[in-house]
Amino acid sequence: MYTLGIWDGHDSGAALIEGNSVIFAANEERFTKRKLEVHFPIHSINAALKYAGLKPSDVEKVAFTTTELTKTLERAFPYMKENYYQFRRRKQLRPRFENARHNLKYRMTSIGVVPFSTSISKGIVARNLRHMGFAKFKLDVVEHHTAHAAGAAFTSHMKNGAIITLDGVGDGICGSVNILENGEFTRKQSISVRDSIGIFYEQVTNVLGMREMEDEGKIMAMSCYSYPFPFEENKLRDFFIVTGTLIRAKYGPTKQFEMLQRIAWQTPREQFSYMAQQLIENVMAKYVSNVLDRYSMSDVAFAGGVFANVKANMCVRNLEQLRHWYVFPHMGDGGIALGSALYSSYLENGTTDYRFNAYLGNEYTKDETLAVLKKDRSLIFQEESPFDHTSHAAELLGMGNYLLWFQGRMEYGPRALGNRSIVARSDQEEVKDRLNLYVKKREWFQPFAPSVLEDDVGRIVEYDGKGLDKYMTMAYMVKKEMREHAKSVMHIDGSARPQMVGEENLIYMNLIRKVKGRMGNGIVMNTSFNIHGYPIVMEPGDAVGVLKATKSKYLFINGIFVTNRAGVY
């Protein structure tokens, strides 16, 4: 039996599972080309059904999540969420009452689920599905943090462990502790939205003039450019305290925003970022430590947008009592369509372990790819065997080129993982600057990430074996002797966020092997295949679009090597 999971809020999307396998998952942004899309995920649902060869009427079970008051209002009046999307992404002029709007948002989202909001949400989602041709289906509602937690728990392959979620807000709470023990998944506690470290970090992002719910990674990156100082000198240190398994905020979101603005006014932005980062690292490490002690657990899985912070994750990983950890690769709200489907399926059949990897999206045949390439006379292309393809690519990388690299199924989650990536050699600053200036157009302080072979990771970073982090969810310190080889993929503090590539991606693994054979280091610089402000590419037409828009020279796509005659970089 199939279960379809859907999410129709920030970074909407759909996922399809059958038995104990995740068979498809994607986010709507890739189809609509609007980053972190918020519309009902019609395209993702249709793509999931197409992949499995199903009609809407074949699906008997659908799960969706989050029925709090604001989400229900947005479902009833979709222009509200479109308006907030345009505001948040700076697609409109600064509103006159920006602060009032900001405060209203946090007041509204703190209300949570109210009488009738679940039944109204359910009615609207069912109606949207019926418009798409769904007929006889059971519709399950999954609570927001349960969806986050189920994503982590049921893809972690853990038998027993603590499942911790932390985000901005969802269904009136901002975090939860759940225990997975002997096939039973149980909620143990929740954190009130007033005490949200996710909202705190969002507000810090906003105060520094960046986009909340999108640019938090930039704050983390910028924090490394401050001079370090002890926690006792941190002006934000008392914004949160951790007592036992409780996190308590000194101020509610409105007062907190005022206080942050006041402190930021007198503080250079690098130091302000450092303060915020240092605070959440302290809070998260102490909180997770106390939870593990309280429930006598040493294995832990994490989800929720706060765990996108790979440097805070690194502090948590260093806890002594932590034996094994896992971060769900699509940790933010983009991952809760799958989490909803997994939880609904667990309630039905008790399964707590699902086959999962990060390559769950659309794929295109060589013929479909050739049909796109043939439309453009400025492109020269030739087919290559997989062996020649990776050798050729490694040779061009060795010569200092970057390559647009597209193959197989699209990645699920925020990271490019060797199927929709831009790759380059890891030991040159020059190629990094070229990519930043002409292709990615990113802030200079944002680092790129490395892809390394899974069985080679201990040679490159300080790897402690506490979890095989395949999908760039954890920072590690690069070994001193490898830093010369990791110039373009290492942050200023010597940390990096590696992808650990194994048999789940044979062609990409082969490319890294060839790079290792040619250059000795076994590191490929990997950044997402997109242009500034747009989502990662999905289909061959998008890939050709980026090739031409960025005047790049080379594209490797589904076994075809493409040269752009008009390419400069």
Ligand SMILES: [Fe+2]
């Ligand atoms: Fe969330």
